[in-house]
Amino acid sequence: MARTQGSHSDITGPRVREAALRLFAQHGYAAVSMRKIAGEVGVQAGALYNYTPDKQTLLFDLMRTHMEDLLAGWDGVAPTGAALDALEAFTRFHIRFNTRRADAVFVSYMELRNLTPENFDIIEGLRRDYETRLEAILRRGxxxxxxxxxxxxxxxxxxxxxxxGINTWFRAQGRLSLSEVETLYWDMVRRAVAREA
Incomplete structure (x- = not known):
């Protein structure tokens, strides 16, 4: 269906995605209808189909975008030096990236079961790509x-x-700052994998 001239797809499209992500995280994919997403955005339910062909495509796009952003984010900052330095950088990057995107992380983990087999394979492939980056650091170490x-x-x-898992308990207003959490977790990661002197 073509968009009407003068429509604000550049505004409404992102609002549809933001509303869907928030609602999927709060209520679960199965419990959220397209009508509910439309109501959250303030458009008629039929108007959503200007931005996505169906709810499955919307879920898949949200999950794919999250994983592609995660991969691009790490690839943009990944150090090439010693493995221990790269491992610390990965630890801190992963914590920072994901605590800023709690809803996306939750949906990406909890809603895998609701993807079609084809979409599941694509998301799993992206997840494996990310795991492979950390695996390469460990092998180098x-x-x-x-x-x-x-x-x-x-x-x-x-x-x-x-x-x-930090996303399940970390709160910005809590006792520990994000920087302190990063340092604590880096110490745990280092102790778990470092060779004893």
Whole structure:
């Protein structure tokens, strides 16, 4: 369906995505109708189809965008030096990136089951790409003699799960600042994988 001339798709499109993300995070994908998203944005339900063909595509686009932004964000700052320095940078990057996007992180983990098989495969592929970046750091650290990691792939997945879990409890107004949390978690990561002197 063509948009009417003078429509504000550059404004409404992002508002549709923001509303859908918030509602999916609060109520779950299955409980949120297109009508509810439209009501949140302040448009008629039929108008949503100017911005997305269906709810599945909307969920998939939100999850794909999150993963692509995560990959691009890391690739833009990834250091090329010693593995231990890269591991610290990865730890701090992952915490900072995800705590600023709590709804996107929640939806990306909790709504995988609601993706079609084709969409699931694409999102899982992006997740594997990200895990592979951390796995490469761990393998480099083993080769440098600085890290003791028997199973780099499994260790990468475990570390990412631990770092992502911060979103379940961290609050900006809490006792610890984000910088303090980063330092505490970096210490845990380092102790978990560093080779004993």
């Amino acid at each position: 083993v080769a440098e003699g600085r890290l003791a990691v028997a199973e780099p792939r499994i260790t990468a997945m475990a570390l990412i799960a631990m770092l992502t």
